[in-house]
Amino acid sequence: MLQRSVGLIITLILGMALAATGGQAGGHSLDILDSKASAYNQEVGHLLRWVLGFAAVVFVVVTGAMTYITLKFRRTGKETGEPAQFHGNDRLEVMWTIIPTIIVFIIFGLTANSMFKLDKPSPGAMTVDVKGWRYFWDYNYPEYGIRNSGELIVPVGKPLILNVTSGDVIHSYRITSMVGTQDAIPGLINHIRVTPEKVGDYYGQCAELCGPSHANMRFRVKVVPQEVFDKFIAEAKAYQAPIPTDPTLVKGEILFKANCAACHAIKGVSQGAPNYPDLTFFGSRTTVGSGMWENKSPYLENWIKNSPGVKPGSLMPAFPQLSDSDVKTIAAYLLSHKLEGLDFNFPNSQKY
Template sequence: RSLGLLILLVAGLALGAEPGQAGGHTLNIIDPQASAFNREVRGLLAWVMGFAALVFVVVIGALTYVTIRFRRTGKEAREPEQVHGNDRLEVIWTIIPTVIVLIIFGLTAQSMFKLDRPTPGAMVVEVRGWQFWWDFYYKDHGVRNSNELVLPVGKPVRFEVTGGDGSNYDVIHSFRITSMVGARDAIPGVVTHIEVTPEKVGTYYGQCVELCGASHANMRFRVKVVPQEEFDRWIEGAKAYQATTPTDPVLARGEELYKQQCAACHALKGVSQGLPQNPDLTFFGNRTTVGAGMWPNTPEYLERWIKNSPGMKPGIKMPAFPQLSDEEVKAIAAYLMSHKVEGLDFSNLEKF
């Protein structure tokens, strides 16, 4: 019976590991088309799985053999020949696993050094984990964005991953672009590195992969990999971005309310400084999600969020604003959505 269960378990794992789509989103964690990083890891995994399969077949084969060969057939129990204390056998089954582990160690070390080698001229993005969102700072361009990365296809990106900022308490997170590149811990006061060259245009899903509190599972982000021209338009637009005083009465009202209710905590280029532990709202109109990858960025969700974000995302530091009227919330949402780099078309990418 246990053999049957084991076979079921292995079959289940094998099926579960199949590259798959869930609700139209690629959840394949090591998509070989996404990056050379994935191909390297996949190659390594093939070796490990190969050895694991070998060990499995030998052990289960031997177990099956002795179970059948030495089963009780007659009425009397007959003990098979005992091999306890057989030196040669023990040396053999010590040496074989040692050799396997050494081979896996060698291959792993080789891959690690290869993947850790920095590429000269790679674009540097500083990644900062906060409870429960991500701050992305394009160091070479002086552009900051929250919970959303735009990256050019075919260009190496070097992530400098850290957490907190020294004067504000925060816990350890871990940065992972699920189907593109492996994880790096985001540790307050420590900078770790990971590098990848995205090879396929599309939307990628990112996730914090270190248990960090009530909304660990809700600490997500999106990565839009776009052609170089589109990236240039985005980054140049972001660099040149200037907030203007709105003339539309709803937006003007939104700005007034933003300054009263939001500006003390949030940064918005040209409008408010905010505090580093809260998401920068400058390019809100370009974002595809609300609440760090939780909800689609539509006016409906954004208004619900402004009114009662703690009810939508457990454990966050932003308070609810029950004192705001529907009209006021609508004005703030419209104002936030008006801040964006114009003329960008991400319609060729998979939507939220």
């Protein structure tokens, strides 16, 4: 018991130290209270400070009273018989009922105030449909007729409404440093309203145990300047898969059509199916395996060759029948599909 308490206290202290230094995770500095990222974080930070303040007062009063009483009434050895006996103290009991009640009402008021503030309708908001599948996230921009998987690209400073749902089991959508979690539940649409206020590459993670690769169900949110977003939309809408002329890419397309097209859509090449990632402009994706690895050699080849081997439980089959050179050829073919002049790889300083 004592050991467990000590362990818990050490964990807490380490956790706080980590939080204070901005806990580094894979090059992303995650900070759920980054007040520049969104109004949501600002409100949460504001509430947290109030609650911590009350908690500190309660802590000092309770431990102070306990220390005082323990010392004042400790056994001295000079006692003669039993000390005076009494039952209860009406004034004290009324106080320790009323004061916490008042504190709870204040916190309730502050919380309700923050919730109303954040729940205001956002005129001119952009809608994105977000759908979780084991183990990746799929995005549709209904206003533009664009689909993308794995990475959500949004403009800075524009209100967003994310319609979050799931195609299979319950997942949960969390953009760590920007906004709170919403569950992705089949047949139900939950909304996240947020205005991203800072350009950058945001780390995201499924937050509901959904199977063996739950922990590997990641994603990125790329908050880009409006003009970059406009360019993205224009290019994505007009996207035409290049007709391969290079012999490697010609072979790549044949291999892709034979092995991959039943599941994966590439606009103009294959229909695919909605429950598998869209690979239309995969060359512009910064990660492979749903936020797991950088989208480059050898990660991409390892993924194509044996996806369940590198990501346990992946619903993409392994392809032992493909030779290493075939895999390279397919990788080159996939990477040749990209949006020109757009780079969603941000410098280190802009990862959250």
